[in-house]
Amino acid sequence: MAGTYRDLIVYRDLAEEVQRTSDVRASVSFRHWIGKVLYLVVLEGHRRAEPPLTALVVRRHDGRVGEGYKAVLEVAGEPPITDDLARERHASAARLDCYRHFGATLPPDGGSPALAPLLQQRVSKQRPPVPTPRPPCPNCFLQLPRTGVCDSCG
Numbered sequence: 001m002a003g004t005y006r007d008l009i010v011y012r013d014l015a016e017e018v019q020r021t022s023d024v025r026a027s028v029s030f031r032h033w034i035g036k037v038l039y040l041v042v043l044e045g046h047r048r049a050e051p052p053l054t055a056l057v058v059r060r061h062d063g064r065v066g067e068g069y070k071a072v073l074e075v076a077g078e079p080p081i082t083d084d085l086a087r088e089r090h091a092s093a094a095r096l097d098c099y100r101h102f103g104a105t106l107p108p109d110g111g112s113p114a115l116a117p118l119l120q121q122r123v124s125k126q127r128p129p130v131p132t133p134r135p136p137c138p139n140c141f142l143q144l145p146r147t148g149v150c151d152s153c154g
Contacts, residue, residue, distance in 0.1 A: 002053060002102035008095075008116055010060040035068045046075045051097035063116030065091045085123070088115055 009017075015030030018037060026033055038054045045052055052072040058065055069091060070080055081087040092113035098104075099111060115123060134143050137150035144150055 002056060002098040003104050005099050005104040005106055005111060006095075006114060007104075008056055008058050008063075011057055011066065012060060014057055035066070038068050039071050042071045042075050051101050052076075052094050053098060055091040055094035056098060058116045058119075062122070063118030063120075064088055088119060089113065 011034055012030060015026075015034045018034075019025050038057065042052055042054055045054075054069060054072060055065060064084070065088065069087060072094065073080055073090075081090055092115050096111055096113045099106060104111075114120065134146070136142060137144055137153055139153045140150060142150065142152060
């Protein structure tokens with residue numbers, strides 16, 4: 001995953017992969033244990049001075065990193081990020097660091113931080129379109145109505 005530019009994994013798929021590769025099956029939902037596993041990944045990555053691999057793990061339904069991402073900030077001695085979108089931008093920069101560190105093939109420009117595609121779609125939809133201003137009347141300089149004929153000058 002870290003070796004493929006812009007690749008991500010969702011929590012459920014990561015949990016399945018952890019169980020498959022470890023040959024240990026949990027009897028409870030992954031939601032009860034995956035955070036603890038990822039916390040250990042944060043600690044080990046920090047010890048090795050590697051970027052946080054946990055930035056590559058996102059929720060399936062919204063493309064955001066989970067609550068446990070705050071451990072990345074805590075372990076690094078950074079202040080908490082309370083704004084959701086700011087935290088996602090931090091994680092996107094950390095993902096780019098992962099891709100660079102773990103040898104992903106990057107685009108010629110070196111790549112750029114990116115939100116998870118699902119989250120990017122939602123963020124893009126939230127932005128209201130910027131209306132194009134109508135030109136002013138050449139006589140009185142008031143903005144022309146949609147008809148293009150000035151109400152004052154006719």
